[in-house]
Amino acid sequence: LANFLNLKLNLNGLAMPKWYCNEPIVLVTNWLQDFQLSAQHHRNAMKILCLKRPHFYSPIFIDLPTKYDDIFHMHNEYRCEHCKKVSSNTLLCLICGELHIKRWFPPCCVYQRQRYIQHLAKCGHPAAIMLDIQTTLIAICLTDTYGYWHSLYLDQHGEEDPKLKRGKTLLLNLNRLAVLRTLWLTATFDYQIQNWLSYTSLMISHFDVLL
Numbered sequence: 381l382a383n384f385l386n387l388k389l390n391l392n393g394l395a396m397p398k399w400y401c402n403e404p405i406v407l408v409t410n411w412l413q414d415f416q417l418s419a420q421h422h423r424n425a426m427k428i429l430c431l432k433r434p435h436f437y438s439p440i441f442i443d444l445p446t447k448y449d450d451i452f453h454m455h456n457e458y459r460c461e462h463c464k465k466v467s468s469n470t471l472l473c474l475i476c477g478e479l480h481i482k483r484w485f486p487p488c489c490v491y492q493r494q495r496y497i498q499h500l501a502k503c504g505h506p507a508a509i510m511l512d513i514q515t516t517l518i519a520i521c522l523t524d525t526y527g528y529w530h531s532l533y534l535d536q537h538g539e540e541d542p543k544l545k546r547g548k549t550l551l552l553n554l555n556r557l558a559v560l561r562t563l564w565l566t567a568t569f570d571y572q573i574q575n576w577l578s579y580t581s582l583m584i585s586h587f588d589v590l591l
Contacts (some may be wrong), residue, residue, distance in 0.1 A: 527573035
């Protein structure tokens with residue numbers, strides 16, 4: 381226990397804290413009491429902590445194809461399982477892989493709006509990272525607002541094609557993917573996105589300004 385708490389033992393076998401603490405006994409006692417309380421409610425988790433060395437894996441994005449054509453043809457349309465309507469205003473979540481309809485467009489039914497809100501509760505901490513299939517841009521979605529970041533897919537000259545007008549082959553840029561992941565893990569999108577929009581805003585007018 382002393383080793384686990386980063387304590388060192390002196391010649392008399394007493395635990396000496398490496399950090400500054402006036403009452404190490406009180407600290408350890410409180411820790412054991414909290415551990416015992418947690419064990420009463422989360423027995424399986426506490427068994428893992430006691431019997432095994434837990435492994436914590438850093439959050440990652442879903443695997444993305446190298447060519448944008450592959451992801452476009454796979455996710456450019458979504459058929460609502462409730463009302464059966466088809467929409468091309470699709471967003472692909474890079475955290476869980478679910479496909480959603482843009483909330484700032486009129487939804488096909490109430491079910492899709494509720495589904496979007498439930499998804500934000502799951503993947504929106506600190507923000508849901510969504511790929512706008514029709515534009516190649518990354519949409520950073522919060523509870524009440526959203527903003528557009530850059531594209532992860534560039535042509536051979538390193539340029540974006542945000543409205544897919546030029547028809548050039550777009551390839552996944554690993555450097556931009558790494559930057560996006562860093563922004564996600566550190567929750568520092570405020571330094572990258574200046575125009576945060578409300579879900580009730582008119583999408584077309586704002587989108588033209590962003591581009």
